[in-house]
Amino acid sequence: MSASETIHVDGVWRAAASGATREVLDPADATVIQRVAEGGAEDADAAVAAARRAFDEGIWSGTPVAERAALLRRVADLLQRDREEIALIESRDTGKTLEEGRVDVDDVTNAFRYFADTVMNESGGRVVDAGSADVHSVVVHEPVGVCALITPWNYPLLQASWKIAPALAAGNTFVIKPSEVTPLSTVYLVKLLAEAGLPNGVANIVTGAGVPVGQRLADHPDVDLFSFTGGLVSGTKAGAAAVAGAKKIALELGGKNPNVVFADACTTEGGFDTAVDQALNAAFIHSGQVCSAGARLIIEESVKDRFVAELSRRAEKIKLGRGTEDGVECGPLVSQQQLDKVEAYVASALAEGAQLRSGGSRPEPSDIRPATGYFYSPTVLDGCHREMKVVREETFGPILSVETFTTEDEAVALANDTEYGLAGAVFSGNSARARRVAARLRHGTVWINDYHPYLPQAEWGGFGKSGIGRELGPSGLDEYRESKHIYENLRPEPVRWFGG
Numbered sequence: 001m002s003a004s005e006t007i008h009v010d011g012v013w014r015a016a017a018s019g020a021t022r023e024v025l026d027p028a029d030a031t032v033i034q035r036v037a038e039g040g041a042e043d044a045d046a047a048v049a050a051a052r053r054a055f056d057e058g059i060w061s062g063t064p065v066a067e068r069a070a071l072l073r074r075v076a077d078l079l080q081r082d083r084e085e086i087a088l089i090e091s092r093d094t095g096k097t098l099e100e101g102r103v104d105v106d107d108v109t110n111a112f113r114y115f116a117d118t119v120m121n122e123s124g125g126r127v128v129d130a131g132s133a134d135v136h137s138v139v140v141h142e143p144v145g146v147c148a149l150i151t152p153w154n155y156p157l158l159q160a161s162w163k164i165a166p167a168l169a170a171g172n173t174f175v176i177k178p179s180e181v182t183p184l185s186t187v188y189l190v191k192l193l194a195e196a197g198l199p200n201g202v203a204n205i206v207t208g209a210g211v212p213v214g215q216r217l218a219d220h221p222d223v224d225l226f227s228f229t230g231g232l233v234s235g236t237k238a239g240a241a242a243v244a245g246a247k248k249i250a251l252e253l254g255g256k257n258p259n260v261v262f263a264d265a266c267t268t269e270g271g272f273d274t275a276v277d278q279a280l281n282a283a284f285i286h287s288g289q290v291c292s293a294g295a296r297l298i299i300e301e302s303v304k305d306r307f308v309a310e311l312s313r314r315a316e317k318i319k320l321g322r323g324t325e326d327g328v329e330c331g332p333l334v335s336q337q338q339l340d341k342v343e344a345y346v347a348s349a350l351a352e353g354a355q356l357r358s359g360g361s362r363p364e365p366s367d368i369r370p371a372t373g374y375f376y377s378p379t380v381l382d383g384c385h386r387e388m389k390v391v392r393e394e395t396f397g398p399i400l401s402v403e404t405f406t407t408e409d410e411a412v413a414l415a416n417d418t419e420y421g422l423a424g425a426v427f428s429g430n431s432a433r434a435r436r437v438a439a440r441l442r443h444g445t446v447w448i449n450d451y452h453p454y455l456p457q458a459e460w461g462g463f464g465k466s467g468i469g470r471e472l473g474p475s476g477l478d479e480y481r482e483s484k485h486i487y488e489n490l491r492p493e494p495v496r497w498f499g500g
């Protein structure tokens with residue numbers, strides 16, 4: 001297999017039908033890591049045909065659940081076997097640090113194991129009381145069919161696995177289209193699926209652009225389920241096309257996530273340092289290119305000056321560089337396009353009256369190695385308010401906006417004042433208040449005195465425009481299944497509704 005044979009259809013690795021390729025860049029120095037196949041609509045069609053045939057022949061859906069679960073566990077073991085190699089691929093492709101890459105591999109290993117356990121622990125149906133001893137009534141689950149899976153560039157391996165593991169556990173076949181910006185770890189994962197023994201045609205991948213490949217998958221009449229993770233604009237467009245064909249859809253979209261800090265979080269023993277440290281982590285891990293990034297610090301007025309001073313001091317010290325280098329804490333942004341977008345958001349915030357407390361520019365070439373990477377300094381913007389673009393829109397970069405409140409109601413109103421609703425946090429030394437506020441936050445995940453942890457057994461997804469549906473947890477498996485009610489009359493006899 002040559003490096004650019006990254007399309008996998010019916011068990012065969014091959015180039016794009018057109019022969020086109022695309023360069024995948026290392027964002028740390030803008031050099032080419034690898035050329036991959038630039039698939040087109042005809043490649044998408046071939047992949048859907050393979051997935052359709054594999055599904056209709058029942059080669060995977062008919063495999064006993066115990067064998068499906070065993071295969072998922074083998075994939076988990078292979079992920080751990082190749083942990084360093086995959087972490088390195090992910091770090092070079094996305095720019096994230098090697099350690100973040102390792103954490104991603106461990107997390108997806110857990111996701112494969114979780115879905116293996118979950119399908120195994122099910123009873124095989126829910127008996128429902130039909131109100132008669134002469135009726136046996138049971139609700140069972142079946143796979144949906146052919147799934148089209150579309151993933152973004154920031155957590156390629158993770159987002160692919162959150163879809164692939166439950167899709168396979170439920171007995172579906174799939175075609176995945178990873179982001180054209182960071183496709184390499186998903187190609188690797190599909191190789192591991194084949195090595196684990198998945199039959200040909202069950203797992204297919206087409207590397208290529210959103211348009212035409214993703215769009216073709218959204219439109220394709222032989223796709224039964226369309227699951228998309230990415231931005232609001234492309235997600236709603238693709239989702240609308242999928243709905244027009246009456247497909248089941250799942251959309252995991254963006255976020256503009258509040259991190260609410262009460263003054264009483266800073267008065268407990270170690271509370272101030274913890275809250276500052278967590279706010280830093282919330283906003284700047286993976287250079288803020290995280291759907292759940294705590295990009296809005298909403299802090300009680302009385303502690304704001306001290307808090308922002310310490311936060312900015314620490315933000316200035318974050319060590320930027322190539323993610324594979326020892327001691328580097330933040331890698332580059334993923335692309336020139338992302339860098340331009342972040343620069344524009346900072347410029348607009350400053351024009352709207354925000355005060356720069358740290359960052360606000362690319363690092364000086366003499367301060368950063370390699371100097372050609374897409375680096376941007378962690379940026380803290382004080383004096384922000386809800387009308388500002390930087391507060392309302394997802395910047396997807398290392399930008400933290402600071403807003404203040406004086407009452408609990410005001411804090412909640414600010415935190416909920418977003419069209420998104422993916423995640424948020426509340427820091428408080430008063431647990432009754434923390435729980436009260438958490439209950440009022442209209443976000444799919446709420447952390448109390450913490451930021452970012454998630455569990456494979458707990459649902460992930462958003463309120464509002466953060467999406468439709470949930471990944472992970474029992475609902476994450478249900479996304480990939482149809483429910484079927486089987487009603488069996490044990491004493492059939494005429495109903496005599498009609499007299500003739």
Ligand code: NAD
Binds near residue numbers: 177179215394
């Ligand atoms: P994006 O929307 O630009 O692209 C996402 C994927 O959609 C890519 O594979 C792209 O090729 C494809 N695509 C684009 N247009 C399409 C179309 N018309 N039809 C079908 N597919 C199409 O997003 P991105 O820039 O890659 O990722 C960043 C976004 O992802 C952010 O908004 C972030 O919040 C979101 N995200 C959300 C979650 C979550 O769990 N909710 C997780 C990670 C990222």
